[in-house]
Amino acid sequence: ESTHPIKISVLKFGTINWTLETIKNSGLDEKNNFKLIVQPLASTQASKIALQANATDIIASDWTWVARQRGSPSNYLFAPYSSSAGSIMVPAQSTIQSIDDLVGKNLGIAGRALDKNWLLLRTLALRNGIDLNKAATKTFGAPPLLNNLIQRNELDALINFWHYSARLKAKGYRELISTHGIIHQLGIHTTVPILGYVFNEEWANKNTIQLNGFLSASREAADLLCTSDKHWNAILPLTRAKDKTTQQMLRNGYCKGRITHFGQKEKQAISDIYTLLYKVGGQKLIGSVKTLDPNLFWNETQH
Amino acid sequence: MNRLTVNIKNKYFPKDGCDEIFTAIKDLYFELSNNEFICIVGPSGCGKTTLLNAIAKLDDDFDGSITMDNESLNENISYVFQTPRLLPWRTVLENIHLAVGEDSALSSITDILQQLGLGDNLHSYPHHLSLGMQRRVALARAFCVPSKLLLMDEPFVSLDQSTARKARQLLLDLWEQQSRNVIFVTHDLNEAIELADRILFLSESPSTVLDDIKISIPRGERTSDNIAEFKQQLKVSNPAIQHLI
Amino acid sequence: MNRLTVNIKNKYFPKDGCDEIFTAIKDLYFELSNNEFICIVGPSGCGKTTLLNAIAKLDDDFDGSITMDNESLNENISYVFQTPRLLPWRTVLENIHLAVGEDSALSSITDILQQLGLGDNLHSYPHHLSLGMQRRVALARAFCVPSKLLLMDEPFVSLDQSTARKARQLLLDLWEQQSRNVIFVTHDLNEAIELADRILFLSESPSTVLDDIKISIPRGERTSDNIAEFKQQLKVSNPAIQHLI
Amino acid sequence: MSRSSFLNSSLSLGLLLIIWQLIAVMLDTSSLPTPILVFDTLLAELNNGELVHHLGITLYRLTISFFLAMFLGVAIGLILGRHEKLNLFFDSWLIILLNIPALVTIILCYIWFGLIETAAIFAVVINKLPNVVVTIREGARNLDEELIEMANAYRFGRNKTLFHVILPQLYPYIMAAARTGLALIWKIVLVVEMLGRSDGMGYQIHLFFQLFDITSILAYTVAFIIIIQLIEVFILQPLDNRSQRWK
Amino acid sequence: MSRSSFLNSSLSLGLLLIIWQLIAVMLDTSSLPTPILVFDTLLAELNNGELVHHLGITLYRLTISFFLAMFLGVAIGLILGRHEKLNLFFDSWLIILLNIPALVTIILCYIWFGLIETAAIFAVVINKLPNVVVTIREGARNLDEELIEMANAYRFGRNKTLFHVILPQLYPYIMAAARTGLALIWKIVLVVEMLGRSDGMGYQIHLFFQLFDITSILAYTVAFIIIIQLIEVFILQPLDNRSQRWK
Ligand SMILES: Nc1ncnc2c1ncn2[C@@H]1O[C@H](COP(=O)(O)OP(=O)(O)OP(=O)(O)O)[C@@H](O)[C@H]1O
Numbered sequence A: 001e002s003t004h005p006i007k008i009s010v011l012k013f014g015t016i017n018w019t020l021e022t023i024k025n026s027g028l029d030e031k032n033n034f035k036l037i038v039q040p041l042a043s044t045q046a047s048k049i050a051l052q053a054n055a056t057d058i059i060a061s062d063w064t065w066v067a068r069q070r071g072s073p074s075n076y077l078f079a080p081y082s083s084s085a086g087s088i089m090v091p092a093q094s095t096i097q098s099i100d101d102l103v104g105k106n107l108g109i110a111g112r113a114l115d116k117n118w119l120l121l122r123t124l125a126l127r128n129g130i131d132l133n134k135a136a137t138k139t140f141g142a143p144p145l146l147n148n149l150i151q152r153n154e155l156d157a158l159i160n161f162w163h164y165s166a167r168l169k170a171k172g173y174r175e176l177i178s179t180h181g182i183i184h185q186l187g188i189h190t191t192v193p194i195l196g197y198v199f200n201e202e203w204a205n206k207n208t209i210q211l212n213g214f215l216s217a218s219r220e221a222a223d224l225l226c227t228s229d230k231h232w233n234a235i236l237p238l239t240r241a242k243d244k245t246t247q248q249m250l251r252n253g254y255c256k257g258r259i260t261h262f263g264q265k266e267k268q269a270i271s272d273i274y275t276l277l278y279k280v281g282g283q284k285l286i287g288s289v290k291t292l293d294p295n296l297f298w299n300e301t302q303h
Numbered sequence B, C: 001m002n003r004l005t006v007n008i009k010n011k012y013f014p015k016d017g018c019d020e021i022f023t024a025i026k027d028l029y030f031e032l033s034n035n036e037f038i039c040i041v042g043p044s045g046c047g048k049t050t051l052l053n054a055i056a057k058l059d060d061d062f063d064g065s066i067t068m069d070n071e072s073l074n075e076n077i078s079y080v081f082q083t084p085r086l087l088p089w090r091t092v093l094e095n096i097h098l099a100v101g102e103d104s105a106l107s108s109i110t111d112i113l114q115q116l117g118l119g120d121n122l123h124s125y126p127h128h129l130s131l132g133m134q135r136r137v138a139l140a141r142a143f144c145v146p147s148k149l150l151l152m153d154e155p156f157v158s159l160d161q162s163t164a165r166k167a168r169q170l171l172l173d174l175w176e177q178q179s180r181n182v183i184f185v186t187h188d189l190n191e192a193i194e195l196a197d198r199i200l201f202l203s204e205s206p207s208t209v210l211d212d213i214k215i216s217i218p219r220g221e222r223t224s225d226n227i228a229e230f231k232q233q234l235k236v237s238n239p240a241i242q243h244l245i
Numbered sequence D, E: 001m002s003r004s005s006f007l008n009s010s011l012s013l014g015l016l017l018i019i020w021q022l023i024a025v026m027l028d029t030s031s032l033p034t035p036i037l038v039f040d041t042l043l044a045e046l047n048n049g050e051l052v053h054h055l056g057i058t059l060y061r062l063t064i065s066f067f068l069a070m071f072l073g074v075a076i077g078l079i080l081g082r083h084e085k086l087n088l089f090f091d092s093w094l095i096i097l098l099n100i101p102a103l104v105t106i107i108l109c110y111i112w113f114g115l116i117e118t119a120a121i122f123a124v125v126i127n128k129l130p131n132v133v134v135t136i137r138e139g140a141r142n143l144d145e146e147l148i149e150m151a152n153a154y155r156f157g158r159n160k161t162l163f164h165v166i167l168p169q170l171y172p173y174i175m176a177a178a179r180t181g182l183a184l185i186w187k188i189v190l191v192v193e194m195l196g197r198s199d200g201m202g203y204q205i206h207l208f209f210q211l212f213d214i215t216s217i218l219a220y221t222v223a224f225i226i227i228i229q230l231i232e233v234f235i236l237q238p239l240d241n242r243s244q245r246w247k
């Protein structure tokens, strides 16, 4: 068969699906010698199950998860996709001006106690001598639920994923600091990718050409979305945003997060962040893998 | 006065699966007063149990009225059902206590149980008793409850002769001590003649009163010979109820 | 030969709540053969039902053996229990059909029901019948099932005199047509003398055979006078069983 | 359904709708839309065919797993309820099965079988089965021994005893298991579809949840409840009436 | 627990562990760890005190909502089962309550009350209640009318009839509701804690789930199952024995 199929499982309304739709709409897959099969799923957990069950070739995830899975029977690899990262949002008129102001406030945290954004925030606050873990009232919850709660003034500040933050931004909320901001303040002056494609090492070695074709198609599609309104409008329904401001916020965030360069510097930065995370998150987050394995990143040029 | 008036104009049941009805009782009227003891005799399936249930107010879905001294019946009653109807999860004593109330004297209860031959089974559960023993527990329950009206639906079947004799004697003693009206259903005419002041004979359903016979033998003289003779007379004088004798 | 040997050495029940045991039957032995009809008479609670259940193989938790022609009993039996035990969710006809098997003739079943006065209730559910009617259905069921052994536990209580008479006659007819061994428990000695070839008198529990009496009156001559006379003789000749008469 | 009972349920539903409307108006939040909005959405989703597609698939999964779980559950429950020894042995297995989080069984099923239909249905059955078993077991422990003795005396045999003596007595337990079971299975199907399927009501509802689109979630829920209500009125209630005729 | 039944359950659990071990070794995947690994993790979590903390909180929530749901459920189920008219009216409410996805009720509770303890417990009760009601209702429909007539004839009054005549008959239904109920509530608590609490087993298990740490999930599950097994052996089974003494 001439066109080799690649199966990818992603969130139906996730940002990656915008890229994938564009690849298919513009025939970028055929052009790169593969056939894209998208399996939309309803939760990020579902895609991880799919990967473990060998029911899919590629999923989207972050590198902490990939690092933690290292050593379990199958090794996964990470190819960067986006550097869009979460942020801390507060209401526009909020008195909170800096991280130190979070003391005693009701802080919503999307995800769990091991959420990267939250761990990095804690690390930064600790440098100022504040243990946010004790000093703030934490409310963990599902991202959409928290987004709703802050709009009902039940939260003073909210750490959420970037596309949820973007929706808040569109509603006039203020970004206190983004994750990249925190990372910078922690002394790492490189913008690192957060999200990436994750796949099985064995599969990648067998299907190198198709995989690389897919990765370049992905970049191409992302560029199309940022440069061509026609393509952007085609995937607009997937954003499920009704008002123009939100749509614009989402597009800005998406385009800003494109990876332009991924080299030794970035790998080192990620490794440094990983070490930082280990200090706060501990065994739980990292599992038995104490330092980041540099072989975890898929090296496109080498193959 | 203690006068119970039973007046059932019409009692029917819906028939299985169709809109027809089955009339169980029609124009049945009788009275009893002054702590009378009446027996009811009638063919199987004629409506005796239905009648007792109506009197006990367990079933008020009929045309007519049942009154005590011209008021609707509100007093306590005791009812020996056709089946024992004991609570399986309560012991013999507990079953009786529940019906009698907590304040009643334990000794009088155990005394009655003793007389009915259940002295060893005070703490047994009903499922561990023979059917005849269960019936005796139900009897004891009815005897222990103080009431103005005692209803008994074939209470002495499944008992051997000597136990039945004892039970009959106990019933009469009790009735003399705490006088009350008694309605006693039986198929055994000998028993009826031995016990009753009056016997009501009921017809096949829809049942009405066929005959209302006063027992003329004085209570002291109801020997088996006298009873047999009375029965013989009855057969001759009332041919309408011959089939029930 | 058709010879049933009942030999129960020991049958006990655990007593409520303690490790003690209660011996219901001890060293009970009797035989019957050649399609004999025996009646069992004994005080209430002595172990008659327990005995029938053992014979019917519903309870095999006893010491001893019950054999038919020296083999363990495997034949079909019919059993009229002390309570009707009808399936409430099946009609009268369905209840009988289930026991008899589908291939049996409907006409013979309705015929027996008719004779027991249930002709109008073929399609009634048991809950819509009086207790006496339910007992008659149970009788009909036992009569319709072809079997080598018929067990009856006080089958004719709760029936009025004329229905009971009819049922007794039906039983005798049936027994003559399809001869089989019959074990018939009753408290009514008149009934026993009228029906049986032999009467077994049982003692209080732990029950054994007190006496085994052959009825000497020929079947054609069992009038009430003859029965009364036989009873009288029995009382005199066997003082040990006087309390049961 | 007779006319009076139709009137009755209309009244009852009407009252419910009014209460809902009042609360929605009082709260005035996007998280509790008014019934009108929900029904509008329901109609829109019906028209574009999405709802029908996902509802159909979910009903398909629900039906298969319901019958599988009920059939196996009644059989196992009956056996455990009648055999004290077996029950003693398997009781702790049952407790374990009952208390494993749905999440764990679902993940294991998917990883075992792959993300296929069989895995989804198997996961649902595994989750529902112990509930049916426990309910039926209680019923089987409380059968009327007298009737079973009767059946033995008259040599009913295994099948007749099962169908005419035992199952009618288990009827209320089976109905309890069926009624709560439909609801439980539906809830499990929602999770199963969220974790590994690309269609079905659970998949849709979780997508809506990510967008916090409560209106659509409610519209889908209402659609499903209508189906269940129809099953109740046209299957379960007539069954009830038929099998309680003898009372 | 007598010695023989102790032996019995040890055997049964032993067999289960062996099967688990075999499957785990055969599959050789991180998604099904061996029992030894799980018990190691369990011990580690016990030692660092985390497990005890979260287990305690979850048990607290579980206990309150269990008793609330059972108490209300038995009361409502009994009323609906005994009053045909009320039942006709509220039947569709029950069906709706039964079939609203847990997600919806949980979200609404959290939005209504905020992310507080009351909301969590209320959400659990709302989810469990209809199940209890449906089960008890079936039981209440099938009470022995003869015994109730007896109670009426002897003027037992409301309380005596309830405690001595009706509840003992409902016992198997109540036990079915309790046994399946503990499991169901536990599963709902998991979801409730996942969506909006910062502690408890559900919170932890979802944390592990995000890391795909099945071993820890199983360790927590095992801890919970041990508790339930203890409840079964030291509370429910003795209750069973006591209340079935009369058989
Ligand atoms: N399951 C049981 N557990 C304990 N004791 C029992 C059990 N069944 C019967 N018994 C006892 O065994 C004895 C005999 O009971 P059985 O039912 O055989 O009596 P019976 O002769 O049929 O009496 P009746 O004429 O009253 O029916 C009784 O004293 C009863 O208490």
Ligand SMILES: Nc1ncnc2c1ncn2[C@@H]1O[C@H](COP(=O)(O)OP(=O)(O)OP(=O)(O)O)[C@@H](O)[C@H]1O
Residues within 6 Å of the ligand: B013, B014, B015, B022, B024, B042, B043, B044, B045, B046, B047, B048, B049, B050, B051, B082, B205, C127, C128, C129, C130, C131, C132, C133, C158
């Ligand atoms: N719930 C019911 N539905 C329909 N018919 C009924 C119902 N209860 C009783 N009957 C009918 O009413 C008639 C009278 O029944 P009842 O139980 O009063 O008879 P009884 O005189 O007590 O008979 P027995 O001496 O056999 O106990 C019977 O023919 C019976 O079929």
Ligand SMILES: [Mg+2]
Residues within 6 Å of the ligand: B048, B049, B050, B082, B153, C130, C131, C132
């Ligand atoms: Mg009657």
Ligand SMILES: [Mg+2]
Residues within 6 Å of the ligand: B130, B131, B132, C048, C049, C050, C082, C153
């Ligand atoms: Mg007996």
